[in-house]
Amino acid sequence: MINSEGCDHTHKLTKSWLENNVPKSKISKIIKAMRNQGGFCDCEVLLNVVD
Template identity: 45%
Template sequence: MASKEEKRRRAALVQAMVAEDTAKAIEEMPISLAHLGQLFDHLDVELENGCDHTPRITAAFLTSNGLNLEVILPWLHDQGGFCDCEILANVEESWESEISKNT
């Protein structure tokens, strides 16, 4: 059985690996964490009237902010965001802790 010291060492190694993977994922994102946070805030307001199950609001936000729609929408899709409400629910859930740490 591993000692408490060994368990702490292993936990620290796992934490370091997760932090490294997260940092790499952030570097590879086609949208900054700041813009992603702004998108979530925008969707939160705009979706008060419901979702038409398209990424229409997201596309308008990206376009109005000069962001690359053709790259970011597929990335959001890969993150589980197929329409505006899923972008807000699924993608925000995945990235909200990183956004709050980095903005």
């Protein structure tokens, strides 16, 4: 999706994926962990966090 929509420098796509795949109570903790690993937006999650 990031290839077709581009990055708007938010976690919009990441949050959408998380909402469909993990309990809502864990989303903010996961986003915080991603930021700690250099994932400050959707494209940085792909570049810096995902193996």
